[in-house]
Amino acid sequence: MRKNFKMLAKTLYGMEELLADELRQLGASAVETGTRNVTFEGDTGFMYKANLCCRTAIKILKPITAFNVFNEDDLYRKIYDLRWEEHMDENGSLAVDATVFSKQFTHSQFVSLKTKDAIVDRFRDKTGTRPDVDLDHPSLRINIHIDRNICTVSLDSSGASLHKRGYKTETTLAPINEVLAAGMIMLSGWTGQCDFMDPMCGSGTILAEAAMIACNIPPNLNRDEFGFETWPDFDPDLYEVIENAALKKIKDFHFKIYGFDKDAIAVKKAKQNIKNANLQEFIEIRTRDFFESEKESNRQLHLVFNPPYDERLSVSDIFEFYANIGNTLKRGYPGSNAWMITSNMEALKNVGLRPSKKIKLYNGKLESRFVRYELYEGSRKAKKNI
Structure with missing residues (x-):
């Protein structure tokens, strides 16, 4: 039996209850609403299903760890110590998105850069090769969320935002999301x-x-790809x-x-x-x-x-x-x-x-x-x- 784990779905303001209801109807457990997000639990198959079927989700994140951080060196060291080789290899590519609500860390771009440096340095030190940065189609997209001193590190299972359904190739002025x-x-x-x-x-x-x-x-039936499809443990038969x-x-x-x-x-x-x-x-x-x-x-x-x-x-x-x-x-x-x-x-x-x-x-x-x-x-x- 596949093991359940905690996930976080991002959404737009005012859509939290809608998304929570969607997740419950799809079979999620431990569903709780936050501000512009909903946390829930499910297995790998449910992560695939949430990406494919949720109409009001923007991202489905899979948290892998959380720790206290107090300065930039602390952030670098703790990111460096994570076993990133379990999630990608040195020939892959990565992108880092960061959100910060902290007095110590005030610039999300700086946090993204520091995280990227720590990961590529780990690969270079261990294999002699460093992965590339690819903001558009990375093999691994990482999300860093710092709230005061707590840093949560997640894998982004969606890749590009889930509002990009794949059907809208033609746009007009002021298109709606x-x-x-x-x-x-x-x-x-x-x-x-x-x-x-x-x-x-x-x-x-x-x-x-x-x-x-x-x-x-399913709203995302026409998408070219999801983030999880480039993960080492992606199961195409299950999908x-x-x-x-x-x-x-x-x-x-x-x-x-x-x-x-x-x-x-x-x-x-x-x-x-x-x-x-x-x-x-x-x-x-x-x-x-x-x-x-x-x-x-x-x-x-x-x-x-x-x-x-x-x-x-x-x-x-x-x-x-x-x-x-x-x-x-x-x-x-x-x-x-x-x-x-x-x-x-x-x-x-x-x-x-x-x-x-x-x-x-x-x-x-x-x-x-x-x-x-x-x-x-x-x-x-x-x-x-x-």
């Missing part, structure tokens, strides 16, 4: 129970994540078993997922991304101005979208733009739930609808609000009296 898009859809309560629409779809990220959620498709088991849980979807964008170039890019993800049978994308649209059927409709904030993507009159969002929703989309994210709190006031829910999130470094508008058939008062 795939993990954020998936988390927004999950926070909105949509699981595939009705029609879904993104009226400002850009490069198609929200639509792609919605389709994968509806069909229970194949995990992947095949996940593929067997894919389900049918009986509603409609569609999106608009008034920019024909964006629509072309979105269609390419959807094709890359093999999701074109589930998603329809058209060149259309949302402000000139209306609901296409009497069925329940769920909207999730990421309008311009007038930050990375500018709008000539942002207040009028948000007023048009509200007018279009009121006029054309009765019987719908509309969710949108924005960092422009002043523009949000111009929507002219009272949000029934507000959730604080971050889009990159921008503090944002993810808001819900319930759009009733007829008046809200009439709805309450039914």
Whole structure:
């Protein structure tokens, strides 16, 4: 029987409970939420599964040791003393990521450099050969976390951030992060129970994540590689078993997922991304101005979208733009739930609808609000009296 060990999954602010639920449903034990992270326990097969199947995880880290550090020489010596030859060989390559919350260590880049020096010096002293540094495709990616005097050393089983699903080869201005898009859809309560629409779809990220959620498709199925695939103990047969088991849980979807964008170039890019993800049978994308649209059927409709904030993507009159969002929703989309994210709190006031829910999130470094508008058939008062 494979032995369980402790792992840490990184996520975005506001996604911690979502990720904890995902991990529990996948079979993790000892699940505990932190700030932008969730700790849990599982075996090697579960580590593979978490990387493949978690929609709201950015990284899955495998801690290998923790110790007290008091200065840079102390850090160097304790990193040097670890048996790195168990995790890579002298002909491999490495990259080091560091996060520091400490009075003694104030620069994460310095900690990364000191860690790298200690590891390559150990290999050179023992074998006469030093491994290379490769920031893009290392055979081993190492994570150093220093909190006050406690240094935790982890192996990064994900490699590149898990938001890099592998399907998005075409991007538009101000694209939304795939993990954020998936988390927004999950926070909105949509699981595939009705029609879904993104009226400002850009490069198609929200639509792609919605389709994968509806069909229970593993979000990272299209990735080229995970970090653990270059580890000495990687078990490709076990990974194949995990992947095949996940593929067997894919389900049918009986509603409609569609999106608009008034920019024909964006629509072309979105269609390419959807094709890359093999999701074109589930998603329809058209060149259309949302402000000139209306609901296409009497069925329940769920909207999730990421309008311009007038930050990375500018709008000539942002207040009028948000007023048009509200007018279009009121006029054309009765019987719908509309969710949108924005960092422009002043523009949000111009929507002219009272949000029934507000959730604080971050889009990159921008503090944002993810808001819900319930759009009733007829008046809200009439709805309450039914």
